[in-house]
Amino acid sequence: MKIEETNSAKTYMNPYLAGFLLGLVLLATIYITGRGLGASGAIKSAVVATVETVAPQHAQNTAFYKNFDNEHPEGPWKNFLVFEVVGVLVGAFFSGIIANRVSLKLEKGPRVTNLTRVIAASLGGAFFGYGSQLGRGCTSGSALSGMAVLSLGGILTMLAIFGAAYALAFFFRKLWLK
Amino acid sequence: MGPLVPFIVSEELSLVIAFFLGIGFGFTLEQAGFSSTKKLVGLFYGYDFTVLRVFFTAGITAMAGVLLMGHYGILDLSIIYVNPTFLNSALLGGAVMGAGFIIGGFCPGTSVCALAVGKMDALAFLVGAFLGVLAFTESFPLVEELYMANNLGQIRISEYFGISNIAFGFMLAGMAIAAFVATWFIENKVNKRETGISATLRNKYALSAAALFVVLGVVAFLPGKEDIINRKIAEAKRQQTCVFKEIAADKLADQIVSKYYTLNVIDVRPTEKFEEFHLPFAINIPFDKLMDRQ
Numbered sequence: 001m002k003i004e005e006t007n008s009a010k011t012y013m014n015p016y017l018a019g020f021l022l023g024l025v026l027l028a029t030i031y032i033t034g035r036g037l038g039a040s041g042a043i044k045s046a047v048v049a050t051v052e053t054v055a056p057q058h059a060q061n062t063a064f065y066k067n068f069d070n071e072h073p074e075g076p077w078k079n080f081l082v083f084e085v086v087g088v089l090v091g092a093f094f095s096g097i098i099a100n101r102v103s104l105k106l107e108k109g110p111r112v113t114n115l116t117r118v119i120a121a122s123l124g125g126a127f128f129g130y131g132s133q134l135g136r137g138c139t140s141g142s143a144l145s146g147m148a149v150l151s152l153g154g155i156l157t158m159l160a161i162f163g164a165a166y167a168l169a170f171f172f173r174k175l176w177l178k
Numbered sequence: 179m180g181p182l183v184p185f186i187v188s189e190e191l192s193l194v195i196a197f198f199l200g201i202g203f204g205f206t207l208e209q210a211g212f213s214s215t216k217k218l219v220g221l222f223y224g225y226d227f228t229v230l231r232v233f234f235t236a237g238i239t240a241m242a243g244v245l246l247m248g249h250y251g252i253l254d255l256s257i258i259y260v261n262p263t264f265l266n267s268a269l270l271g272g273a274v275m276g277a278g279f280i281i282g283g284f285c286p287g288t289s290v291c292a293l294a295v296g297k298m299d300a301l302a303f304l305v306g307a308f309l310g311v312l313a314f315t316e317s318f319p320l321v322e323e324l325y326m327a328n329n330l331g332q333i334r335i336s337e338y339f340g341i342s343n344i345a346f347g348f349m350l351a352g353m354a355i356a357a358f359v360a361t362w363f364i365e366n367k368v369n370k371r372e373t374g375i376s377a378t379l380r381n382k383y384a385l386s387a388a389a390l391f392v393v394l395g396v397v398a399f400l401p402g403k404e405d406i407i408n409r410k411i412a413e414a415k416r417q418q419t420c421v422f423k424e425i426a427a428d429k430l431a432d433q434i435v436s437k438y439y440t441l442n443v444i445d446v447r448p449t450e451k452f453e454e455f456h457l458p459f460a461i462n463i464p465f466d467k468l469m470d471r472q
Contacts, residue, residue, distance in 0.1 A: 050312075
């Protein structure tokens with residue numbers, strides 16, 4: 001399996017060094033805020049904000065959105081995770097610029113068409129989005145941050161994510177392998 | 179003493195800090211190669227274990243840091259957020275996410291990074307994730323029972339197995355290093371190559387691993403803040419520089435029962451602990467507020 005890269009793109013950082021730096025960012029987050037990093041929470045904020053804007057009547061009559069508003073009296077946008085994810089966009093873009101990796105591109109396995117990739121990515125995203133709400137956080141918020149504070153639930157979710165992905169890898173190999 | 183929010187850093191300022199922490203998060207994820215879907219799924223086909231390396235190293239680093247800061251009283255481990263454990267939804271939600279990972283090739287955080295460097299498949303993933311979350315919020319009454327089932331509360335894995343945090347820390351660190359070594363061999367085998375490792379790099383890895391165990395060892399074997407305080411109290415008692423009057427529990431109980439009107443029992447624990455249980459007629463003044471006279 002060859003990973004295609006343009007000649008000018010810099011190689012990736014040593015994974016252990018990157019992991020160490022990521023760990024320090026996570027540690028700083030826990031020290032400052034008392035809780036870890038996340039990503040899916042920001043998507044949830046976007047969903048709630050959208051529903052409240054597009055269908056305010058529906059949002060007012062549905063227990064889930066009412067509970068969310070009670071728990072987040074400042075509104076869905078004024079949220080730690082939303083600001084953090086905006087930072088992720090900026091930070092990743094900055095990293096991409098200095099490593100010369102920014103370009104419009106559709107990355108996919110060697111045997112699939114663009115359309116298949118877009119459908120699979122959306123479908124996978126839908127699964128991940130749904131699962132992240134059921135599991136109270138995604139790879140960042142539940143698995144990684146959970147591991148840092150030794151949360152039983154976080155570590156179980158991590159095992160379930162990677163376990164299921166390994167178990168299903170064989171069935172979806174045509175999406176990724178030659 | 180950490181965490182700094184909400185007493186030292188305000189909620190408003192924490193949003194600004196969130197942005198900068200996010201920059202650090204996104205930058206390192208992208209530097210590690212997590213903006214590439216092929217690199218991410220490589221983990222599941224054995225040709226690229228970068229995800230495991232970065233993920234485990236980050237988790238272990240943060241965990242060791244949390245334990246160390248807790249040991250020296252820099253971070254109050256009793257109030258930091260421990261993700262609550264709802265057994266059924268944690269496992270089922272995780273499995274659904276795993277399916278999403280192998281089909282979509284991203285997880286939410288990495289898709290944001292990939293979008294930042296212009297990956298259009300990441301945009302599709304995020305649109306899908308938005309719809310997936312929407313499906314959940316809309317169908318919440320249907321899954322509420324499953325979502326709330328088997329609630330074990332904010333439990334740590336160490337508590338669950340009845341071992342100390344640091345004992346589990348050692349186990350996790352050992353597992354991570356074993357996984358790093360094993361996956362190196364698997365990766366070579368799958369890619370049909372014989373990559374050697376330079377002596378300097380090997381030494382660096384060995385030093386880093388040793389540093390990790392030194393940190394864990396400090397937490398396990400050197401006296402922490404609490405031990406130091408207890409020792410100081412014991413020392414003051416021995417030298418009688420400070421007068422302590424101790425009272426046996428049953429004697430105190432007897433005195434409370436027989437002449438409670440002459441006794442003031444001041445409970446200096448935090449208010450939450452006080453509300454959980456307290457002695458009859460005790461007055462709660464948390465320790466840190468003991469000195470500000472109202």
